Amino acid sequence: MNTSGVTLRLLDKADKEILKLPRAVKGAFFDFQHKFKANPHTAGLKLQQLKGDSRLWSARVNDEYRALLLRLAEDDWLIVSVRHRKHVYDRLSYGVNQVTGGIEYVDLEVVEDSVLRRLPAPATSVQAPGAPPAPAGPPAPERQPPPARTLFAEWTGQQLLDLGVAEPLLPVIRTLTTEDQLLGLVEYAPQLTGEVLLSLFDGASYTDVLDQVTRPVAATGPVDPEDFEAAARRPATVVTTTDEALREALESGDFGRWKLFLHPTQAKLVERRHRGPARVSGGPGTGKTIVALHRVQHLVRQLPPGRDTSVLLTTYNKNLAADLRSRLLELGGEELLARVEVSHVDQLALRIVREAEPGSGKQTIDDNQAVREWRALLDELGESAWEPEFLHDEWTQVILGQAVGARTEYFRARRAGRGTNIGRGERAEIWQLAERFTQRLDRLGRQTWDQVAERAARLEMGREQRILQIARQREEAGGLDNIHLMDSSGGWLRYRYRHIVVDEAQDLRPAHWKMLRAMTPRTADDLFIVGDTHQRIYKNQVTLGSLGIHIRGRSAKLSLSYRTTRQILRSALGILGGTTYDDLDGGEDTLAGYRSVLSGSRPSGHPFPDWGAEREGIAALIKKWDASEELSTPHERIAICVPTNQMAAEVGYTLRLHGIHSVEIRADGPDGSGGVHIGTMFRFKGLEYQRMIIAGVTDGLVPREAVHALRDTDPVRYRADIQRARSLLFVATTRARDTVDMFWHGKASPFLDGSWTVGDS
Numbered sequence: 229m230n231t232s233g234v235t236l237r238l239l240d241k242a243d244k245e246i247l248k249l250p251r252a253v254k255g256a257f258f259d260f261q262h263k264f265k266a267n268p269h270t271a272g273l274k275l276q277q278l279k280g281d282s283r284l285w286s287a288r289v290n291d292e293y294r295a296l297l298l299r300l301a302e303d304d305w306l307i308v309s310v311r312h313r314k315h316v317y318d319r320l321s322y323g324v325n326q327v328t329g330g331i332e333y334v335d336l337e338v339v340e341d342s343v344l345r346r347l348p349a350p351a352t353s354v355q356a357p358g359a360p361p362a363p364a365g366p367p368a369p370e371r372q373p374p375p376a377r378t379l380f381a382e383w384t385g386q387q388l389l390d391l392g393v394a395e396p397l398l399p400v401i402r403t404l405t406t407e408d409q410l411l412g413l414v415e416y417a418p419q420l421t422g423e424v425l426l427s428l429f430d431g432a433s434y435t436d437v438l439d440q441v442t443r444p445v446a447a448t449g450p451v452d453p454e455d456f457e458a459a460a461r462r463p464a465t466v467v468t469t470t471d472e473a474l475r476e477a478l479e480s481g482d483f484g485r486w487k488l489f490l491h492p493t494q495a496k497l498v499e500r501r502h503r504g505p506a507r508v509s510g511g512p513g514t515g516k517t518i519v520a521l522h523r524v525q526h527l528v529r530q531l532p533p534g535r536d537t538s539v540l541l542t543t544y545n546k547n548l549a550a551d552l553r554s555r556l557l558e559l560g561g562e563e564l565l566a567r568v569e570v571s572h573v574d575q576l577a578l579r580i581v582r583e584a585e586p587g588s589g590k591q592t593i594d595d596n597q598a599v600r601e602w603r604a605l606l607d608e609l610g611e612s613a614w615e616p617e618f619l620h621d622e623w624t625q626v627i628l629g630q631a632v633g634a635r636t637e638y639f640r641a642r643r644a645g646r647g648t649n650i651g652r653g654e655r656a657e658i659w660q661l662a663e664r665f666t667q668r669l670d671r672l673g674r675q676t677w678d679q680v681a682e683r684a685a686r687l688e689m690g691r692e693q694r695i696l697q698i699a700r701q702r703e704e705a706g707g708l709d710n711i712h713l714m715d716s717s718g719g720w721l722r723y724r725y726r727h728i729v730v731d732e733a734q735d736l737r738p739a740h741w742k743m744l745r746a747m748t749p750r751t752a753d754d755l756f757i758v759g760d761t762h763q764r765i766y767k768n769q770v771t772l773g774s775l776g777i778h779i780r781g782r783s784a785k786l787s788l789s790y791r792t793t794r795q796i797l798r799s800a801l802g803i804l805g806g807t808t809y810d811d812l813d814g815g816e817d818t819l820a821g822y823r824s825v826l827s828g829s830r831p832s833g834h835p836f837p838d839w840g841a842e843r844e845g846i847a848a849l850i851k852k853w854d855a856s857e858e859l860s861t862p863h864e865r866i867a868i869c870v871p872t873n874q875m876a877a878e879v880g881y882t883l884r885l886h887g888i889h890s891v892e893i894r895a896d897g898p899d900g901s902g903g904v905h906i907g908t909m910f911r912f913k914g915l916e917y918q919r920m921i922i923a924g925v926t927d928g929l930v931p932r933e934a935v936h937a938l939r940d941t942d943p944v945r946y947r948a949d950i951q952r953a954r955s956l957l958f959v960a961t962t963r964a965r966d967t968v969d970m971f972w973h974g975k976a977s978p979f980l981d982g983s984w985t986v987g988d989s
């Protein structure tokens with residue numbers, strides 16, 4: 229707790245610099261900020277204003293290092309940089325960005341140096357290490373190579389400024405001729421400048437950049453360039469202030485940054501008050517889960533003091549829920565976790581059902597087991613007119629999905645997205661089979677997850693009705709508290725949660741939504757829904773409005789990927805083809821503006837004649853990485869993704885023959901540690917690896933042969949199945965931070981476009 233009244237903030241770019249400092253200097257910096265907060269004017273800190281500058285000050289961190297600070301107000305300071313004391317301070321520039329209203333700081337010398345280091349060959353002007361810094365103004369090679377067209381010649385200075393580019397960088401931007409130089413500039417430029425320039429460079433139009441990159445972070449009101457205090461409060465100034473945050477920045481390095489520095493668009497979503505359910509979409513790696521976690525923390529901070537768990541954080545499977553729990557713990561410790569229930573949605577539904585039917589003891593089975601039960605039933609009946617998969621989908625998506633309770637209702641039920649038209653006579657047959665199927669499951673003491681969800685939804689909706697009825701009676705009785713607010717178990721009858729936050733929303737079943745809707749009162753900030761329909765890998769397509777969840781006017785999008793490089797992102801988008809995706813509410817969602825400022829090598833393609841050779845190729849690639857100092861990667865940061873369990877086992881076997889240890893990713897996470905992770909595509913949702921190898925991406929496997937067969941017989945189902953198969957491959961590809969290697973044998977999957985350059989395997 230700071231008692232001196234001094235506020236000390238740290239600019240996110242300064243934090244990046246500090247991370248690169250030697251350990252001892254980091255320690256000294258931590259002590260420095262404590263002393264500074266206690267009294268900035270202590271003699272030992274040597275606080276002094278830089279010559280001729282009204283706001284920029286320097287202070288002593290240790291004998292060698294100085295902190296540079298902007299004085300925002302009397303006792304309000306912002307650390308913008310930590311530098312060696314010999315560093316020259318006369319080319320520093322700071323100001324309030326006219327578009328975002330955020331504070332920006334640029335060390336022109338550092339930026340120009342970074343660009344100069346990347347001059348195109350023959351590099352007649354490359355500076356020797358330790359050479360004196362370039363003089364003011366744009367860097368000029370000693371002997372001019374033939375004039376190359378500069379990258380941003382097409383746009384005027386004013387146009388770039390209107391997009392939010394930092395003004396002091398315009399001269400150096402005008403000198404850029406190669407992508408490499410641009411990356412050199414982006415490394416040290418303010419965040420928005422980097423995003424704008426890379427988007428333009430990658431071919432986005434001026435208006436698209438304005439709409440998708442600049443507008444979401446533009447200031448809402450007029451910007452006063454002299455008002456630094458106001459500027460510091462805007463989300464565009466990405467800062468942190470707390471002691472713990474500073475410690476975190478020093479100790480956990482890059483891995484902990486998500487806890488401290490939110491992108492302005494992320495920060496807005498975390499803090500915004502909504503009058504009803506709100507939804508956040510965005511491509512893979514844009515920080516949707518990070519926003520969900522910070523949102524939970526924000527909501528908990530608004531709760532009245534107490535010990536109850538009034539916030540639910542839920543997602544669609546056990547593995548992801550476990551991950552959310554550990555990340556929430558990292559973010560806010562036990563104190564935060566104590567106010568939040570983190571559970572996966574099926575588990576929550578099962579708890580509701582068990583609470584209502586204690587001792588029912590039914591075994592819950594998954595979709596594969598259920599399809600086997602359908603097959604057994606059809607065999608027993610000698611029925612061959614229907615496929616078990618078709619009946620199972622019809623039963624879960626139409627009958628259970630729409631809570632169809634009677635045969636006549638089923639005759640009228642909408643079957644959107646189900647393909648094959650079926651008439652009244654066929655519906656009568658299906659209805660009868662579905663009845664037999666549920667009787668069979670009952671007899672065997674089994675239930676499916678869809679049944680559990682449906683039952684939980686009904687129970688919760690009933691409970692909400694009782695709550696509302698009691699509230700009405702209470703009102704009629706003049707607000708007197710003489711009505712028994714008891715539920716069957718004798719507890720007080722009230723809504724289970726005050727706020728619900730949902731991650732990976734695209735894969736929840738319709739009944740889950742009904743259940744969740746009934747669990748929280750219809751008040752401000754009730755439901756916060758995060759998901760990306762481009763990553764839907766199950767068949768649960770919903771229209772939230774029809775399930776009582778109205779998000780119109782409260783939707784927002786994240787578009788900057790923090791995970792994947794621009795090169796991977798471009799190839800991954802190619803996998804989706806031109807297909808359209810829904811927005812969970814009957815409309816359309818797109819990945820327009822989806823971008824990254826990270827750069828790396830292009831993804832590679834590796835063709836092989838057969839599966840055996842392909843597996844050998846995978847082993848050879850891993851060994852190649854192991855043998856190189858530059859490419860070597862800890863094995864647990866490498867994953868191999870394949871279409872089937874059988875193929876996963878076979879890859880594991882081949883790797884073992886080459887002495888490479890691997891662990892299988894199961895439904896509840898990796899089965900062990902310390903080896904290359906191998907799993908089927910379904911297992912990769914929510915995971916992240918430094919290197920992804922995606923194998924078996926062969927036509928007939930991706931998508932499966934059976935899908936092709938539907939093309940003529942059932943075009944609607946064909947389109948839906950193709951879309952899901954594309955999403956599966958898209959999810960796998962976007963798990964990669966640095967590299968993706970796509971392997972196939974025979975004919976490559978039709979989902980791969982020309983961007984998959986063939987590697988040297």
Ligand SMILES: Nc1ncnc2c1ncn2[C@@H]1O[C@H](COP(=O)(O)OP(=O)(O)OP(=O)(O)O)[C@@H](O)[C@H]1O
Nearest residue numbers: 485486489490491512513514515516517518790791
């Ligand atoms: N503001 C941030 N600062 C630093 N890192 C961030 C930030 N936001 C997200 N990240 C990092 O980016 C990666 C992806 O974030 P996250 O998992 O939240 O994305 P997502 O949109 O939920 O992805 P997916 O849809 O693929 O599951 C994580 O490693 C996360 O730590």
